[in-house]
Structures are given as C-alpha cells and as structure tokens.
Amino acid sequence: KGFMQMQTCQSCEGRRLQSQILAVTVSGEEAPLSIMDICSLSINRAAAFFDRFEVGGAKAAIASEVVREVRKRLNFMRNVGLGYLTLDRESGTLSGGEAQRIRLATQIGAGLVGVIYILDEPSIGLHQRDNDRLLATLKGLRDAGNSVVVVEHDEETIRSADYLVDIGPGAGSRGGEIVAQGTVEEVLHHGRSLTGKYLRGDYTLEQPSRLGFPKGEKGWLTIHEATENNLQSVTARIPVGAITCVTGVSGSGKSTLIDDVLRKALFRRWFGSKERPGSHRDIDGIEFFGKVILVDQSPIGRTPRSNPATYTGMFSHIRELFSKLPAARVRGFGAGRFSFNVKGGRCEKCQGDGLLRIEMQFLPPVYVTCESCQGRRYNRETLEIAYKGRNIADVLDMTVDEAVRFFRAVPKVCDPCLRLAEVGLGYLTLGQAATTLSGGEAQRVKLAAELNRKSTGNTLYLMDEPTTGLHFHDVAKLLEVIFKLRDGGNTLVIIEHNLDVIKTADWILDLGPEGGSGGGRLVIEGTPEQVAGCDASHTGRYLKKALNRV
Numbered sequence: 001k002g003f004m005q006m007q008t009c010q011s012c013e014g015r016r017l018q019s020q021i022l023a024v025t026v027s028g029e030e031a032p033l034s035i036m037d038i039c040s041l042s043i044n045r046a047a048a049f050f051d052r053f054e055v056g057g058a059k060a061a062i063a064s065e066v067v068r069e070v071r072k073r074l075n076f077m078r079n080v081g082l083g084y085l086t087l088d089r090e091s092g093t094l095s096g097g098e099a100q101r102i103r104l105a106t107q108i109g110a111g112l113v114g115v116i117y118i119l120d121e122p123s124i125g126l127h128q129r130d131n132d133r134l135l136a137t138l139k140g141l142r143d144a145g146n147s148v149v150v151v152e153h154d155e156e157t158i159r160s161a162d163y164l165v166d167i168g169p170g171a172g173s174r175g176g177e178i179v180a181q182g183t184v185e186e187v188l189h190h191g192r193s194l195t196g197k198y199l200r201g202d203y204t205l206e207q208p209s210r211l212g213f214p215k216g217e218k219g220w221l222t223i224h225e226a227t228e229n230n231l232q233s234v235t236a237r238i239p240v241g242a243i244t245c246v247t248g249v250s251g252s253g254k255s256t257l258i259d260d261v262l263r264k265a266l267f268r269r270w271f272g273s274k275e276r277p278g279s280h281r282d283i284d285g286i287e288f289f290g291k292v293i294l295v296d297q298s299p300i301g302r303t304p305r306s307n308p309a310t311y312t313g314m315f316s317h318i319r320e321l322f323s324k325l326p327a328a329r330v331r332g333f334g335a336g337r338f339s340f341n342v343k344g345g346r347c348e349k350c351q352g353d354g355l356l357r358i359e360m361q362f363l364p365p366v367y368v369t370c371e372s373c374q375g376r377r378y379n380r381e382t383l384e385i386a387y388k389g390r391n392i393a394d395v396l397d398m399t400v401d402e403a404v405r406f407f408r409a410v411p412k413v414c415d416p417c418l419r420l421a422e423v424g425l426g427y428l429t430l431g432q433a434a435t436t437l438s439g440g441e442a443q444r445v446k447l448a449a450e451l452n453r454k455s456t457g458n459t460l461y462l463m464d465e466p467t468t469g470l471h472f473h474d475v476a477k478l479l480e481v482i483f484k485l486r487d488g489g490n491t492l493v494i495i496e497h498n499l500d501v502i503k504t505a506d507w508i509l510d511l512g513p514e515g516g517s518g519g520g521r522l523v524i525e526g527t528p529e530q531v532a533g534c535d536a537s538h539t540g541r542y543l544k545k546a547l548n549r550v
Contacts, residue, residue, distance in 0.1 A: 015034075015036045016036065017035070021034075021035070022034040022035070026038075038087070039086070039087045040087070040088055041087060042084055042516045042517060043082055043086075043087065044083035044084065044518070046074055046087055047071070047078055050071050050074065051071065053067055055067070072109060073109050076106075076108045076109050077102065077105045079108075079133055079136070079137050080101040080104055080105050080130075080133060080134055081101065081126060081127075081129075081133050081134060081250055082101055082250075083516070084250065084251030084514065084515025084518065084519065085098065085516065100119070101134070104117075104119070104137065107141075108137065108141060111144075112146070113145040114146065115146045116148075116149060117147070117148045117149065118149045118150075118151075119149070119150045119151070119152075121469060122150065123153075123157060124468055124469075125250060125465065125497070126250060126497060127248065127249040127250055127497050127539070128156070128499065128538075129538045129541075130249060130250050131154065131156060131157070138150070139160070142162075153469070153470060153471050153472070155472075158184070159184055159199070163181070163182065164180070164181060164182065164184060164186075164195075165181045166178070166181065166187055166194075166195045167179065168193070168194055169192060169194060170427065171424075171426070171427035172426070172427020173399060173427065175427070179192050180192065184199075187199070195471070195472070198472040198473070203473070205475060205479065205500045215242060215527075216237070218239070218240040219239075219285055220285050221238040221239075221240060221283070221284070221288065221289075221460070222235065222283065222284040222285055223261060223262055224280060224282045224283065224284070225280060226256075226261045226279065228256050228257075228260050228278025228280070229253065229260070229520070230253050230516055230520035231261075231278075231520045234253070234257060234520065234521065234522050236257060236522055236525065237525060238285075238491065238507070238509070239506065240285065240288045240491050241489055242486065242492075242506035242507055243483075243486050243492045243505045243507070244492065244508070244509060245495075245496050245501065245505035245507075245508050245509070246494065246496070246509045246511065247497070247508055247509070248510055248511035248519065248538075249513075249519065249538055250515050251519060252512040252519035252520065253511045253519055254495045254511055255464070256278060256520075257278075257509075257511065258462060258495055259464070260277070260278035261277055261278035261279075262283065262462070262493075264276065264278065265277035265278075265283055266283075266292045269286065270291070270292065288458065288491075289458050289460045289491070290459060291456070292460040292461075292462065293450055293459060293462070295443055295446045295447050295450065295462065295464075295466065296443060296464045297439030297442060297443045297464060297465070297468060299434055299437070299442055300437065300445050301434035303434070304354075304433035304434070304436075305340065305341060305352070305433075306433070306435075307396075307430065307432055308400070308425070308428055308429075309430040311434070312445070312448060312452060313449070313452075314412065314413045314416040314417070315430075316335070317412040317413050318338075318395060318413055319336075319338040319339060319392075321387060321410060322387060322392055323335040323338065325387060327384070327386075328385045331385075333345070333385065338378075340352030340377045345382035346378055347373035347376070347377060347378060347379050348379070349371075350370035350372065352377050354376065355367040355368065355369060355375065356368050376393040377396070378391075378392060390406070395430065396429065397429055399426065399429055399430075400417050400420045400421055400425055400428050400430065401427070403417045403430055404418055404421060404426075415452060416448065416449070416452045419451040419452045420444075420445065420448045422448065422451065422477065422480070422481055423445075423447050423448050423477060423481050424474040424478065425444055425445065428445075438468075438469050440467075440469030440470060441469070443463070443464075443466055444466070444478070447481060450485075455485075455489075457488055457490060458489060458490070459490045459491070460491050461485060461490060461491070461493070462493050463492065463494045465495055465496055465497065465498075466478060466496070466501075467496065467500075472500075475498065475500055475501070479500070479501065479504060482501075483504075486506075499542060499543060499546040500546070502539070502543060503546045504528075505528060506527070507525070507526070508525065508527070508530075508531045508539075509522065510522070510523045510524050512537070512538060512539075513537070523536055523539075524537050528543060528547060532544040
C-alpha cells in the first residue's frame, strides 16, 4: 500500500459516470450543471443553489416535490455543522463525529415521533460554534416528541439537559454506581457528584503557568505556503519548546495543516515514509528537533492479543520476573513460557486468546470463553507459578492502580503503571484487549508509553484532540502531563476544541474563519489573550468567556 498511488481515471476524468449521463444538465448561474457538478459542491453551496432553483411550466409538478426534499436534507446537514463537506466526499475520509452527525441528519429528515435516540459523544471534533448548532438540533428532536439520551462530557451539553444521570464515583472497578440523578440544579448541589463539583465551581481546572520566556526565543518551526485541500497559502509559525494549540471550526483545515502537511513531511524526511506530504513550499526549523512523535486516536493494536501491558513494554519485564522465580527455574521455564503468543505455556485450545471464535452462518461470528482455560489464556502448569501469590493470569487481570502497589519493588513494571495512572487510566486492566479501548484511551496509552521513555528534551509531539472522551477531572490530569512534557524542553502541537486546554496553551494558530471553501486561512496567531481579542475569530469569542471564568 505504501508504494501505491491514487490516479484519476482518464476516461471519465474522475467524474465516475458515462458521458451520456453527464450530458443531462440543469441550468446553473454560469453554466449548465451535470449531476456530478452538483455533487462536487459543498453542502452550503448546494443549499444556496437549490434555494434559487426554479422550474416552470409542466415540469414544476414533477420537480417541486423532489427539490423540496433535497432542500430539507441539505438544511439538516447544515444545521449540524456539516456545511463545509462536499456531497461527493468519500465516507472513509469522514471523522467519527462527522459520520455520527450525518446519521443524525438522516434521522431528523425521517421526521419520526416517539423514538428514543441514543448518541455517544456527538460533540467529538466539534468547535463550540458548531456545538451550539448541534444542541439546537437535539432540542428540535426532543420538541418533536422524541426522547434523546446523550453520553457526553461537554459542559454546555450537560447544562442544556433536562435530566442528568451521573455515574461514578470513580472509573473502572471504582465506578458503576449512579451517584446522582435529576435536573441540572439537583445534580449541581449533590455532595458526592464529581461532575456537580466542577459545574458549581468547587473544583476548577488549574491554570498552569505559561512559558517563562518570550515565544520564539528557542526558535520557530515554520510551515511556508501550505495549499493542500482548502488551505489558502497558509504560512504558520510554531514556537519551539512551547505548547501550540491549533483551533478553528470543523473543516477549517487543522488536520490538513498538521497531519497532511507537517506530519507527513517530517515522517518522509526522518523515517523514509512513502506518504506524499500535502502541498507546501518549505518547512523551516526542523533542525531544532531530534524526533517527532504522533499521538493520535488510532488503535494500539488490531487484535485482542495487544493490550496496555504489551504496548508499554512492561509485559516483557513481567515475564522475565516470572521466569526467574525459583519454581519456574526448577521446571526450566523461560520468559517465553509466560507469553500467550507462542506455544509452550499458553492454552492451545484458544491459542492464548482466552476466547473461542464460533462462525455463525449468515450472522457475525460469536466469541465465547474458552472452556479449557476459563478465559485465563495459559495452561495449568504455567498458572502454577506464582509471584506474591498471583500467577501470570492474575497479573493481567489487575488494574493499573493495583499493579502500582503490587509491583512497587519492580521499577521496570511499576514506572509504566505510574505513567498510565498519571494520564487517568488507573482503572484499565493490564491485559485489557486493545480492541475494547476507546480512541481517547488508546491515545492516552500512547502518551503514557512516551512519558516512560527517557526524554531527550527536543521531541516534537503532534496530538489530535487528546481530550476526546475525558471528564473534567481527567482533563485536569492530562494537562499536568502535557505541561510536564513541555517543561522538559519538548514542543507540543495539539489540534483541540476543548477551551480548558486552549486557554492554557502558550501559542494558538486559529484557522478559518469558516469550514471548507470558507476556511483554510490563518485568522490569527498569538497568545490566548490575543486570540480572545480578535473579533474575526469564532474561537476568540468563546475563548474570551473561558478566560473570564478563570
């Protein structure tokens, strides 16, 4: 795949349809438009086109109903903040939040009543301006006679709810209880609710100290004249040794600038990546860095065999520890005996998975617990070896917090566990399958793994919305980690919509002002206070309120 390249079909010139079909047109402002011409428009431009579209005479009876339905659906998508997407955008290139909002627009268009809608964090990837539109849409669903259940961490969404159910008090084994339920006001004054304490201001996100030196004193990383996708010759400066937040409404060009241009260019230069960087003239300041690390929401592994213990490298040290126990040495067990990936110590019926896959005709496969090892992954002889009363399967079932205490005398295991706890993942079990981790959890596992490596002090970290799926309390922990990385001399570039993170940044690159063709420009770059004072910035308007709350 790394050596493949997409090329436009020479027969249809990328328009997908035969010339006979493309010959059917409707009148446009400047020239007749085929169906693919209309599909290449953004939702905003398509809505404007159909608002002006008129058909007279006998054709009006046929076209009016169709045009009305098209207008309705385009307006639904605009109302959930998707006006910047083109109609022919490939579904595989959509973010999770965009795909979820398209499904939401589809449901609104159905006009059903008496339905329960269940949404899982619809605010992911949304700017505050777009989030306001989303809330108006959800209220419209409610007012039409439906029930809307939303799993959410966003403060505005929580405050807009008619009824709250707060689950906790902690995470993992320390959670699972309904701590409080009722109206916003009732939860606000509940003594045990951690959410309530943040909403009423008992707990606040501490404002960490900003840089003690002028921005750019250590140098600048500068991207010159980026023109990929909707970027309009953007030249952006990133101060070395600082935290830079890249902000802007959905579709303004944030990911294009940081991932398509900067990340791909650096990966090609340092790692020989075959990915083609987005169009730009040059990048200055690369000499300030020793390495670049991407911390995104892609899975840490694509099979149940991958887990936090294997990803952070601590499992190798755990296996070594077990192989050095007297009982293991007497039996001649090496470190490989305690791996569930190779023959020897694992259960051969499930081949170390702990689960058996049963193929179902006409249905997805079903996974059942292995009856031979009872889901423990290892055979009986391996499980007879114990360290402080716990065998290798017991260790994999431990939470990170339990492992910190259990392996206190083993720094090579304890330290990675401490890093996982620092980023708010103390509730995960060491052997939890990577496929069951959320995008936000996977991102924080990667961050913990980086924290555990010896810092060189000249690393460039690229992060894509690290606050995804995080409660206020978890965001506070994450900020501590981010500032620890910066104080070690590293540079962090964070694509983010969370105002609590944005207001603590040393530098902000705000793209926009709108999404799609209306964006792709650098609205303002500067400190949070400078961005808050910019009238042209949507981010600045909401940031001003956030800074005033501090």
